[in-house]
Amino acid sequence: MKIELNDLTKTYGEKNAVDDFSVTLGSGVYALLGPNGSGKTTLMRMLCDVLRPSKGAVLANGTDISVLGEQYRDRLGYLPQHFGFYPNFSGMDFMMYLAALKGLPKLKARERCEELLTLVGLYDVRKKKIKTYSGGMKQRIGIAQALINDPELLVLDEPTVGLDPKERTKFRNIISDLGENKTVLLSTHIVSDIEYIADDILVMKNGRLVLHGSTDEICRRIDGMVWDCVVYPKEADEISRKYVVSNIRHEDGMARLRVVSEQRPCENAQSAAPCLEDLYLYYFKEEAEEHAAEIRA
Amino acid sequence: MKNGNIFPDEYIPDVEPSQIEKTVLCGQRYILEHRPKKTPLSRIFLDQIRYISPSLWVLQLIGLFVTGYCCAFLQDVCDSLMLLLTAIPLIAITNVPELVKDVLCDMSELERSSKIGGGVILTVRMTVVGVSDLTVIAIVAAITSFSMGSGFLPLLLFALSVYNIENAVCLAALRLFKIRERNSALLLSATILILTDVLCSSVTKQLHELLNGSLLPLIAVFIVSAALLSVQMAVFCKKLLIGGLTNEN
Ligand SMILES: Nc1ncnc2c1ncn2[C@@H]1O[C@H](COP(=O)(O)OP(=O)(O)OP(=O)(O)O)[C@@H](O)[C@H]1O
Numbered sequence: 001m002k003i004e005l006n007d008l009t010k011t012y013g014e015k016n017a018v019d020d021f022s023v024t025l026g027s028g029v030y031a032l033l034g035p036n037g038s039g040k041t042t043l044m045r046m047l048c049d050v051l052r053p054s055k056g057a058v059l060a061n062g063t064d065i066s067v068l069g070e071q072y073r074d075r076l077g078y079l080p081q082h083f084g085f086y087p088n089f090s091g092m093d094f095m096m097y098l099a100a101l102k103g104l105p106k107l108k109a110r111e112r113c114e115e116l117l118t119l120v121g122l123y124d125v126r127k128k129k130i131k132t133y134s135g136g137m138k139q140r141i142g143i144a145q146a147l148i149n150d151p152e153l154l155v156l157d158e159p160t161v162g163l164d165p166k167e168r169t170k171f172r173n174i175i176s177d178l179g180e181n182k183t184v185l186l187s188t189h190i191v192s193d194i195e196y197i198a199d200d201i202l203v204m205k206n207g208r209l210v211l212h213g214s215t216d217e218i219c220r221r222i223d224g225m226v227w228d229c230v231v232y233p234k235e236a237d238e239i240s241r242k243y244v245v246s247n248i249r250h251e252d253g254m255a256r257l258r259v260v261s262e263q264r265p266c267e268n269a270q271s272a273a274p275c276l277e278d279l280y281l282y283y284f285k286e287e288a289e290e291h292a293a294e295i296r297a
Numbered sequence: 298m299k300n301g302n303i304f305p306d307e308y309i310p311d312v313e314p315s316q317i318e319k320t321v322l323c324g325q326r327y328i329l330e331h332r333p334k335k336t337p338l339s340r341i342f343l344d345q346i347r348y349i350s351p352s353l354w355v356l357q358l359i360g361l362f363v364t365g366y367c368c369a370f371l372q373d374v375c376d377s378l379m380l381l382l383t384a385i386p387l388i389a390i391t392n393v394p395e396l397v398k399d400v401l402c403d404m405s406e407l408e409r410s411s412k413i414g415g416g417v418i419l420t421v422r423m424t425v426v427g428v429s430d431l432t433v434i435a436i437v438a439a440i441t442s443f444s445m446g447s448g449f450l451p452l453l454l455f456a457l458s459v460y461n462i463e464n465a466v467c468l469a470a471l472r473l474f475k476i477r478e479r480n481s482a483l484l485l486s487a488t489i490l491i492l493t494d495v496l497c498s499s500v501t502k503q504l505h506e507l508l509n510g511s512l513l514p515l516i517a518v519f520i521v522s523a524a525l526l527s528v529q530m531a532v533f534c535k536k537l538l539i540g541g542l543t544n545e546n
């Protein structure tokens with residue numbers, strides 16, 4: 001399925017939460033990367049027919065999704081950033097209810113739900129009430145429900161929140177498999193989740209699409225701007241104040257810093273190959289600084 | 298590949314890449330539009346009925362039981378007005394919280410992005426709750442009218458008016474106070490019902506006159522209350538469908 005977002009805009013009061021966002025998605029894994037409040041959720045809601053755009057449209061194979069309606073949603077799987085469940089729902093009830101809403105015949109639904117609960121490791125607790133689930137378990141059942149109808153377009157809003165490292169790896173493998181013949185769009189601000197599985201990265205800032213390309217392509221923008229330097233801890237403080245530092249490691253009384261900067265941050269700095277994390281920090285310097293200030297405070 | 302040399306008469310031009318894409322898209326669109334995929338309405342109804350909170354049915358049964366009990370054993374101390382004002386709140390208490398339960402339980406994004414869609418789910422849910430309530434209210438009115446010897450139609454109209462007003466006020470309050478949590482919604486609903494009852498009990502004399510007088514004023518009250526509820530429902534649906542009812546606002 002080919003998905004086109006044309007000049008998609010959503011305005012809340014004076015503010016454009018999503019601002020003239022245009023992109024075409026084919027099959028593959030797309031990662032939407034952006035800091036808090038950059039409009040990722042708003043964009044995904046419009047893509048999932050949950051929120052009506054103020055301007056622009058989403059086209060599926062050339063037809064507006066508001067025209068396609070049911071036909072479009074039939075091929076869609078969506079994991080919202082936040083979701084709940086009806087009181088007293090067990091894991092299986094939750095899955096069966098959503099399978100019903102997705103129009104699966106009952107027999108097939110049971111089989112499919114059990115298969116998916118096994119996939120996300122919740123089969124043994126399927127009869128337990130969801131309210132007794134941990135955060136990570138809830139997130140996993142959210143991922144499972146998005147897959148019930150074997151969607152061609154899978155939209156996942158911060159899918160890895162609350163998952164432990166083992167589950168995170170498993171999730172990455174599931175997504176890589178799906179991306180081969182489906183469209184997967186996932187949002188995150190955790191760069192390591194997508195660095196190796198996303199075919200395409202969409203970087204969003206203040207509702208706008210500011211960067212789009214494969215990891216290598218977009219990292220090339222900061223080629224020659226990433227530095228590896230080993231300094232005394234005292235100097236390290238000063239460098240972190242002046243430059244964007246993407247990593248600090250202390251070894252043998254010295255500090256090893258990874259710095260993103262147009263100029264060489266210190267004499268013995270060696271140029272290093274840029275990665276997505278560096279790029280993210282560089283693009284969202286202000287947000288990163290705010291974040292650092294919050295941590296210090 | 299150009300075959301010009303082999304078959305001079307049958308020259309096949311190279312296709313433009315954009316044409317290939319167009320053909321593929323046309324095929325995909327054809328398939329998309331021709332998949333017989335409608336879920337039968339009966340199936341949607343059955344599913345929604347299955348997932349209605351049991352408390353709704355239980356309270357309706359209690360409402361019926363209370364009516365039956367009062368009519369059978371407490372005829373001397375109860376009058377029809379009092380009976381209706383007791384039974385209707387019982388029937389209506391979980392009504393609005395049940396209708397908007399997807400918003401209250403944070404399931405609305407999941408429901409609205411599902412194949413069946415938010416509009417259909419809400420309509421079906423409204424129909425299920427509405428029809429079962431109307432049936433129960435009609436039975437309550439019939440029992441009361443039979444055992445207390447008052448007219449059925451005035452009682453029914455009065456009961457429905459009270460029901461409409463209570464639901465309309467509850468919907469409006471939910472929106473006004475931005476309530477997005479199930480227990481708070483139930484509490485709000487209960488408060489509104491009790492307040493309506495208190496209000497009604499302070500004007501019992503006038504209400505009795507209304508019930509025993511001509512039908513016309515009752516019909517007018519009923520129409521106004523139905524209009525009030527319709528407006529509230531319409532506002533609510535509009536908000537829901539443009540996505541204005543998420544947990545953040
Ligand atoms: N219903 C709403 N009413 C008013 N403003 C809203 C609403 N929803 C979102 N916004 C605003 O739109 C902007 C984008 O929000 P959004 O939730 O899409 O960001 P996000 O990228 O998903 O953030 P996060 O990483 O925290 O999930 C924010 O500034 C937010 O305050």
Ligand SMILES: [Mg+2]
Nearest residue numbers: 040041042081
């Ligand atoms: Mg978000």
